[in-house]
Amino acid sequence: MAGQDRVQETGKGSGKSGQLDFPRPLTTVDVVIFTILDDRLQVLLVQRPAGEEEPYPQALALPGGFVDVAKDRDLAACAARKLKEKTGVTSPYLEQLGSWGSAVRDPRGWSATHAYFALIPADASALTSDARWHPIVGGRAKEKLAFDHGDILASAIQRLRNKVEYTSLPAFLMPAEFTLPDLQRVYEIVLDRPLEKSAFRTRILSADMIEPVAKMRRGPNRPAQLYRLAKGREPVYFVRTFNPPE
Amino acid sequence: MAGQDRVQETGKGSGKSGQLDFPRPLTTVDVVIFTILDDRLQVLLVQRPAGEEEPYPQALALPGGFVDVAKDRDLAACAARKLKEKTGVTSPYLEQLGSWGSAVRDPRGWSATHAYFALIPADASALTSDARWHPIVGGRAKEKLAFDHGDILASAIQRLRNKVEYTSLPAFLMPAEFTLPDLQRVYEIVLDRPLEKSAFRTRILSADMIEPVAKMRRGPNRPAQLYRLAKGREPVYFVRTFNPPE
C-alpha cells in the first residue's frame, strides 16, 4: 500500500537499490482506426472474446491488447503491429492520441493504455474476420464499447475534427488517386458541414500537398483532374482554420 | 518470449482465461514543468539519486517516477501529485503530452512513461531542495538528461511553441495580475521572436481571455492597465496563428 512511495521520488529512480518488486499496472495499446466508407466516417471495432472470466465478454472494443515485451520494440511498433494484424495496412498515418490509465478502467486491475489513431483508405484494407467498420453517428459509435473505449474514441474523433480544420490529414483517408471534389467531400464528411468550393481549392492547391497526375476522372459530366499525395507522408499545417460558421 | 502473443488479440482480452502472468512493463509518469523566470523559459529538473544500481546516477531528469497503484487513482492524479510534491503548486495548467515506451529506454527493462506538461507562474512555486529551474537555451536544456528525457523535453518545447502560436497558453505562465506588455513579452520569450504590439493587443483583447482589474502598474513611465485571467481555466484557441515571418 504505502512503502512503495519511495520508489517514485526523483526521476524514475527506485530510491533504494533497484527494488522493482512492487505491483505494476497492466500496459496495453489500443488503436483507433478511421476510414471513409459509404460517404461516412467509420471506425474499426473488434468483438471481445466470450470467455467467462473475460472483462466485457463479446462487447465491441478498439483493436489493441497487451504490450508484448518480447515482441514489441516500442509503443509505436506495437500500434503498427496491431494495425497491420487487423487491416493488413502497413504504413498509413499513425499518430499517438494519448494515454488512459486508472485503477478502475479494467476490472483486472490498475491498467494504462497507450492509444494511437490511424487514418487509412478503405480500399487498401483487408480486414480480419473479427474486425468490422462501424459508422460514426453523432460524434460516436452507435454501440457501447468495452472499457473506456467510448471515451478514447470520442477523444480521437475530437482530435481528428480539430486537426482537419487546419491540416491536410484527410489526404491520408484518400485512395491513391482522387479529385479535388473527392477530397472536399471527405473534409465535409469529417467536419460535418459544407465548405466553400473556391476557398477550399485555393487553400489545398497552394499548400503543395498534392500533385496532379496525367489523368482525368471521367463521368457523365465535366471530367475532373486526378491528384495524388505529394512529398513524404507528413501532414501540412495551415496558418488559418476553415472559418467556423456559428 | 512468444506464447504470450495470444493475450494481445482482440481488445485487451487475455485470450484464454484471465491469464495475466506475463511480464509487465514498468509504468512511470514524468512531468515537464515550465515557467518564466529571469525573462527566460525554464524547466524544472531534479537530480537522480547516487546509488550504485541506479540508472543514470546523479544525472538531471524530469520530475516523475513509478505509478503507485495504491496511491494514484489515475494518471492525471499521479502527474498532479508529482507536480505538487516538487513545486507546491496545485492547480495550474496540466496537459498530457504523450507517452514514450520501449525495451531500451530504461536499463531496468521494458518501460513506458506517461508524460505531462505543466505551466506555472514562477512566483507561485515553492521548490523542494532537489528541484531546480534550468533555462531552455536553443530549444533545449544545456545539460544532458537521464533516460530519454531530453527527447521528452524537446517534444514538450515543440508542443508549447506550437500551441502558443494559436492559443492563450502563456496566460498560465503569468502571475495573478499582469499587464498586456508583460503578456506579450512572455509570448515573445516562448516563440523567440518579436510580435506586433497592435495586432497582439487586438487579438488578446478580442479573445475575452483576460479582464482588467481596477488597478494600474506604475513605473517611470506611463502606467499600464493590470489584467487577470478571466473565466475558467480552459485555454482559448484562435482561428489563426501569429503569422510566421519568413
Added chain:
DNA sequence: ACAATAGTGTCTATGAGACAATATGGT
C-alpha cells in the same frame, strides 16, 4: 521639457465567404 513605455490609428496585403460565371464532358 524629456525619456520611456502604454496604447491607438491608418494603410496595405492576404485569404476566406459568398456567389456568379464559365468550361467540358456525356447523353
Added chain:
DNA sequence: ACCATATTGTCTCATAGACACTATTGT
C-alpha cells in the same frame, strides 16, 4: 442542345503586419 459537375473569377470582409501617432507617467 441540355444536364451535371468541374473550375475560375469577382466582390466584400476580417484580420495580421508595418509603422506612425498620441497618451501618461516620473524625473
